[in-house]
Amino acid sequence: MRQSVSGEEEPLSNFLGNALDSVRRGAIDAARRALPQRCELCAGASGSELLCRGCARSLPRLGRACPVCALPTPSGEVCGQCLTHPPPFDATIAAFAYAFPVDRLTHAFKYHGRVALAEWGAGAIRDERARRTDTIAARLIALPLSPERQRERGYNQAYEIARVLARDLRIPLFRGGVHRDRSAPPQAALPWSERAKNVRGAFACELDLKGLTVAVIDDVMTTGASLAELARTLKRAGAMRVENWVVARTLPPGAD
Numbered sequence: 300m301r302q303s304v305s306g307e308e309e310p311l312s313n314f315l316g317n318a319l320d321s322v323r324r325g326a327i328d329a330a331r332r333a334l335p336q337r338c339e340l341c342a343g344a345s346g347s348e349l350l351c352r353g354c355a356r357s358l359p360r361l362g363r364a365c366p367v368c369a370l371p372t373p374s375g376e377v378c379g380q381c382l383t384h385p386p387p388f389d390a391t392i393a394a395f396a397y398a399f400p401v402d403r404l405t406h407a408f409k410y411h412g413r414v415a416l417a418e419w420g421a422g423a424i425r426d427e428r429a430r431r432t433d434t435i436a437a438r439l440i441a442l443p444l445s446p447e448r449q450r451e452r453g454y455n456q457a458y459e460i461a462r463v464l465a466r467d468l469r470i471p472l473f474r475g476g477v478h479r480d481r482s483a484p485p486q487a488a489l490p491w492s493e494r495a496k497n498v499r500g501a502f503a504c505e506l507d508l509k510g511l512t513v514a515v516i517d518d519v520m521t522t523g524a525s526l527a528e529l530a531r532t533l534k535r536a537g538a539m540r541v542e543n544w545v546v547a548r549t550l551p552p553g554a555d
Contacts (some may be wrong), residue, residue, distance in 0.1 A: 393429050
């Protein structure tokens with residue numbers, strides 16, 4: 300065990316993982332400097348970045364939104380739904396609206412092995428978090444995939460983002476102890492009305508989270524059903540507060 304940045308004991312596996320991530324990041328940065336990048340969207344020169352400046356500026360920002368569920372509200376106030384039916388989570392950070400071309404980037408990251416885009420996603424969350432004053436998470440947890448989905452994909456996109464955030468923000472990341480307890484049809488294949496039922500009882504937590512504020516990391520928040528179910532599970536394990544940190548938020552049909 301070693302002392303973490305918060306002054307608490309941190310497992311040696313976390314320390315070694317963070318050290319390896321730092322070495323990996325250094326190698327990636329050196330490669331990018333030696334081999335200038337092409338923008339993921341327009342294929343133009345982008346220096347050492349994954350997106351050129353023009354494409355990065357054109358991404359659809361979410362704008363004013365409910366601090367709890369990240370759906371748009373006129374002045375950034377808590378929305379009526381969260382006031383009348385508070386969700387199990389306490390706050391949501393979302394950098395972008397899930398629209399073109401953010402959907403193209405996340406699809407390439409999630410389904411086509413463009414794992415380097417974890418850096419872009421983590422950077423977007425980090426920048427949005429810097430604009431917020433109500434996020435106080437002391438631990439990070441990646442939304443887990445089922446073992447079957449993990450084998451199919453070869454990696455968990457949420458964990459890849461969380462690993463970069465843990466390194467950059469120096470917030471400990473739980474690398475185990477939370478898992479998806481059963482497989483279910485992919486949420487993307489289901490109507491919005493069926494998604495909460497699909498993930499009911501899907502997660503298990505073996506961690507003692509008593510008194511902790513944790514942030515759950517994922518790429519896209521659609522209905523919020525999976526994040527809500529995981530938040531319930533984490534609070535049963537003792538978490539005092541659960542925040543969602545996501546790259547993009549899907550807007551409901553008809554929303555601007």
